[in-house]
Amino acid sequence: xxxxxxxxxxxxxxxxxxxxxxxxxxxxxxxxxxxxxxxxxxxxxxxxxxxxxxxxxxxxxxxxxxxxxxxxxxxxxxxxxxxxxxxxxxxxxxxxxxxxxxxxxxxxxxxxxxxxxxxxxxxxxxxxxxxxxxxxxxxxxxxxxxxxxxxxxxxxxxxxxxxxxxxxxxxxxxxxxxxxxxxxxxxxxxxxxxxxxxxxxxxxxxxxxxxxxxxxxxxxxxxxxxxxxxxxxxxxxxxxxxxxxxxxxxxxxxxxxxxxxxxxxxxxxxxxxxxxxxxxxxxxxxxxxxxxxxxxxxxxxxxxxxxxxxxxxxxxxx
Amino acid sequence: xxxxxxxxxxxxxxxxxxxxxxxxxxxxxxxxxxxxxxxxxxxxxxxxxxxxxxxxxxxxxxxxxxxxxxxxxxxxxxxxxxxxxxxxxxxxxxxxxxxxxxxxxxxxxxxxxxxxxxxxxxxxxxxxxxxxxxxxxxxxxxxxxxxxxxxxxxxxxxxxxxxxxxxxxxxxxxxxxxxxxxxxxxxxxxxxxxxxxxxxxxxxxxxxxxxxxxxxxxxxxxxxxxxxxxxxxxxxxxxxxxxxxxxxxxxxxxxxxxxxxxxxxxxxxxxxxxxxxxxxxxxxxxxxxxxxxxxxxxxxxxxxxxxxxxxxxxxxxxxxxxxxxxxxxxxxxxxxxxxxxxxxxxxxxxxxxxxxxxxxxxxxxxxxxxxxxxxxxxxxxxxxxxxxxxxxxxxxxxxxxxxxxxxxxxxxxxxxxxxxxxxxxxxxxxx
Numbered sequence: 164x165x166x167x168x169x170x171x172x173x174x175x176x177x178x179x180x181x182x183x184x185x186x187x188x189x190x191x192x193x194x195x196x197x198x199x200x201x202x203x204x205x206x207x208x209x210x211x212x213x214x215x216x217x218x219x220x221x222x223x224x225x226x227x228x229x230x231x232x233x234x235x236x237x238x239x240x241x242x243x244x245x246x247x248x249x250x251x252x253x254x255x256x257x258x259x260x261x262x263x264x265x266x267x268x269x270x271x272x273x274x275x276x277x278x279x280x281x282x283x284x285x286x287x288x289x290x291x292x293x294x295x296x297x298x299x300x301x302x303x304x305x306x307x308x309x310x311x312x313x314x315x316x317x318x319x320x321x322x323x324x325x326x327x328x329x330x331x332x333x334x335x336x337x338x339x340x341x342x343x344x345x346x347x348x349x350x351x352x353x354x355x356x357x358x359x360x361x362x363x364x365x366x367x368x369x370x371x372x373x374x375x376x377x378x379x380x381x382x383x384x385x386x387x388x389x390x391x392x393x394x395x396x397x398x399x400x401x402x403x404x405x406x407x408x409x410x411x412x413x414x415x416x417x418x419x420x421x422x423x424x425x426x427x428x429x430x431x432x433x434x435x436x437x438x439x440x441x442x443x444x445x446x447x448x449x450x451x452x453x454x455x456x457x458x459x460x461x462x463x464x465x466x467x468x469x470x471x472x473x474x475x476x477x478x479x480x481x
Numbered sequence: 482x483x484x485x486x487x488x489x490x491x492x493x494x495x496x497x498x499x500x501x502x503x504x505x506x507x508x509x510x511x512x513x514x515x516x517x518x519x520x521x522x523x524x525x526x527x528x529x530x531x532x533x534x535x536x537x538x539x540x541x542x543x544x545x546x547x548x549x550x551x552x553x554x555x556x557x558x559x560x561x562x563x564x565x566x567x568x569x570x571x572x573x574x575x576x577x578x579x580x581x582x583x584x585x586x587x588x589x590x591x592x593x594x595x596x597x598x599x600x601x602x603x604x605x606x607x608x609x610x611x612x613x614x615x616x617x618x619x620x621x622x623x624x625x626x627x628x629x630x631x632x633x634x635x636x637x638x639x640x641x642x643x644x645x646x647x648x649x650x651x652x653x654x655x656x657x658x659x660x661x662x663x664x665x666x667x668x669x670x671x672x673x674x675x676x677x678x679x680x681x682x683x684x685x686x687x688x689x690x691x692x693x694x695x696x697x698x699x700x701x702x703x704x705x706x707x708x709x710x711x712x713x714x715x716x717x718x719x720x721x722x723x724x725x726x727x728x729x730x731x732x733x734x735x736x737x738x739x740x741x742x743x744x745x746x747x748x749x750x751x752x753x754x755x756x757x758x759x760x761x762x763x764x765x766x767x768x769x770x771x772x773x774x775x776x777x778x779x780x781x782x783x784x785x786x787x788x789x790x791x792x793x794x795x796x797x798x799x800x801x802x803x804x805x806x807x808x809x810x811x812x813x814x815x816x817x818x819x820x821x822x823x824x825x826x827x828x829x830x831x832x833x834x835x836x837x838x839x840x841x842x843x844x845x846x847x848x849x850x851x852x853x854x855x856x857x858x859x860x861x862x863x864x865x866x867x868x869x870x871x872x873x874x875x876x877x878x879x880x881x882x883x884x885x886x887x888x889x890x891x892x893x894x895x896x897x898x899x900x901x902x903x904x905x906x907x908x909x910x911x912x
C-alpha cells in the first residue's frame with residue numbers, strides 16, 4: 164500500500180474497499196506485518212471454531228425466531244408469531260416461576276453451605292484434604308449418574324431416605340411425586356452436586372485474606388462471629404458475587420434433573436425453562452418457538468445477573 | 482418412542498456418511514436392488530431376513546437387502562434424520578401411524594393407492610372400517626397397515642382370586658369393586674402396600690397412548706380430531722378421566738414411585754399392556770404366578786365388543802426409491818398370508834388381517850398359543866391413532882391434564898377435559 168492511496172480507494176467500488184481493509188489486516192511486507200499475520204494464523208482455528216460453533220448457530224437461532232421450522236420441511240416466515248405465542252403461553256410463565264422458586268431455595272442454601280464448609284476446611288483439621296476431595300467429588304461425576312442415584316434415594320417405597328425416615332417413626336415423603344416437595348428435593352440434590360466447586364472458590368478467597376487482619380481483630384477482642392461478619396464476608400465479596408452469578412446461570416439452566424427424575428412433573432411443578440425449550444425443539448420439532456424461548460431465557464438471565472451485580476456490589480461498597 | 486431431536490443432526494451426518502452400496506452398483510448387472518429397514522429387535526430382524534431371503538430366492542431380478550433401522554433414541558427420529566440427509570431406505574416397516582403426518586409433510590413417502598391393486602389387496606386383508614383408519618387427510622393412502630399389539634389389561638389372577646374376585650373386570654364398576662378388595666395393607670403397618678393397578682403417569686406424551694387413549698376408545702370414543710377440529714372434549718374423554726380419577730383418589734392406583742417390576746413382585750394386580758408382555762412374563766414369573774388378560778374397562782352398561790388402542794405399525798415406501806413398483810410387490814409379499822403366519826410365530830405380533838381366528842392357516846398357531854386368542858379377538862375392534870403433525874403436543878397436553886386432574890385432583894375431570902381440548906385446539910389453530 165502506497166501513501167496517499169487512501170483517497171483513491173475511497174472513490175473505488177465496494178470490492179476494492181474490502182480489499183483495502185483486508186490488506187490493512189494482512190499487509191504485504193514488513194516485520195511487524197509478518198508478526199501480525201502469524202498471530203492471526205495462530206488464532207484462526209479458534210476464530211473459525213467460534214464462528215462455526217457459536218456465531219453461526221446464534222445467528223441462525225435468531226433468524227429462527229421469525230420462522231416456523233421442523234427441520235425436515237422448508238422454513239416458513241411467521242414474523243412475530245412466535246413472540247406472541249410465548250407471551251400467551253402459560254407454561255413459559257409456569258417454568259419461569261418454577262425456576263425462580265428453585266433459585267430461591269438453591270442459591271441461599273448453596274452459598275451458606277459452601278461458605279460454611281470452606282470456613283471449616285480452611286482450618287487445621289485432621290483429614291482436611293480428604294474432606295476437600297470428598298466435597299468436590301460429586302461435581303466431577305456425570306450429572307445423569309448423580310440424578311439417577313438420587314432418583315433411587317428419593318423413591319417413595321424403596322428409597323433409602325424414606326426407609327430411614329420410617330425407622331425414625333416418621334411418615335414417608337413423596338419426594339418426587341408430591342408437587343409441593345419435588346422442586347425443593349431437586350434443589351437439595353443440585354446443591355449437593357455443585358457445592359464442591361463453590362467450596363473450592365471460597366477456599367481460594369479465604370486463603371487470600373491476610374491473617375494479620377484476624378490477628379488485629381483478636382487483639383481488639385472481636386468474637387468469631389464479628390470476625391466473620393466484619394472481615395471475611397466483606398473481603399470475600401468478589402467471590403460471593405462470582406458464586407452468585409454462576410449459581411444463578413446454573414439454576415436457570417436446570418435441565419438434567421427434571422428431565423431424568425420427573426419429566427417436569429408432578430403436575431408441572433418441576434418444569435424448567437430449558438426442559439420446556441427442549442420439549443418444544445426436540446419432541447415437537449418447533450425449532451422457531453424453541454429459539455424464541457431460548458432468547459427470552461437469555462434475556463431473563465442477563466437481567467437477573469445485572470440486578471444482582473447492581474445490588475450486591477452496591478451493598479458491598481456501602 | 483422416546484423423542485430427542487438433539488441427536489438428529491449428528492445422526493443425519495452418521496447416516497449420510499455411512500458406506501452403502503448404491504442401487505446403481507447393484508443394477509449394473511440388470512438387477513434391481515431394494516433396501517428394507519426393519520425394526521431392530523431380534524425377532525423382527527429374523528422375520529425380515531427370512532422373508533427377504535425367500536423373496537430373493539423367488540425373484541433373482543429384484544434383490545432385497547435387509548438392514549436394521551440405524552440406532553437412535555427412537556425409530557421416528559432416525560427416519561426423520563434420514564429424510565433430512567436424503568438417505569431413506571426404499572422400504573421401512575415400523576412406522577407409527579401417528580407420525581405419518583411428519584413423513585407426509587416432508588413429502589417423503591409414496592402414495593400407495595396410486596398402485597392399481599393397492600385397495601384390492603388391502604380390502605382383502607382388512608374390513609373397510611379398519612382400512613379407513615389408515616387413510617390420510619388428503620383421502621389417499623401412504624401406509625400399509627401391517628401389524629398390531631392391541632392394549633388390554635393384564636391381571637395377576639391369583640391376587641384377584643385371593644381377594645375374592647372370580648372373573649376379570651369388564652366395566653368401571655367391576656374394576657373398582659375388584660380394586661376395593663385387592664387394595665390393602667398386607668403387613669399391618671397401617672400403610673397400603675398392595676394395589677389394584679399401576680399407571681405410569683410420568684408426563685410424557687406417548688404414555689397416554691396406553692391408558693387414557695384405550696379408555697377413551699373403550700368408552701365409545703373414536704377419532705380425536707375431525708380435520709383440524711379437536712373433538713375429544715366429549716363424554717367419552719370425560720368418562721376416561723373420571724375413571725382414572727376414581728382409581729387414584731380411592732388409592733387403588735399408587736401415586737408413589739417404585740423400583741423394579743411391581744406387577745411381577747405381586748404388589749399390584751393389574752396393568753395396561755400388549756401381547757409383548759407374554760414373553761417377558763413367561764421368562765421371569767415365579768412358578769406359582771398366574772395371569773390373564775381382560776378387556777379395557779368401560780362404562781357400565783356399554784354394549785358391543787370393547788374397543789382398545791391397536792398400537793399398530795405400518796409399512797411405507799419412500800420417494801427416494803427408484804423402483805416403487807418392485808418395492809410394492811415386495812411389500813405385498815411381506816404381508817402375504819404365509820408371511821403373516823411367520824410374523825406371528827417369530828414375533829408374537831398380530832398381523833392386521835381379518836378372520837385370523839377362523840382361518841385354517843393360523844389355527845395351529847392359536848392352538849399352541851391360547852393367550853394370543855384374546856388379542857386376536859381384540860384386533861378388529863382395536864383402533865389406530867389419528868395422524869396429525871401436532872399429535873405429540875396434543876398428547877403432551879392430555880398427559881399434563883391427566884396428572885393435574887386424575888392423579889392429583891387439582892382440578893375436576895370436567896375442567897381437565899375442557900382445558901385439554903381447548904389448549905389442543907389453540908395449538909392446531911396456530912399451526
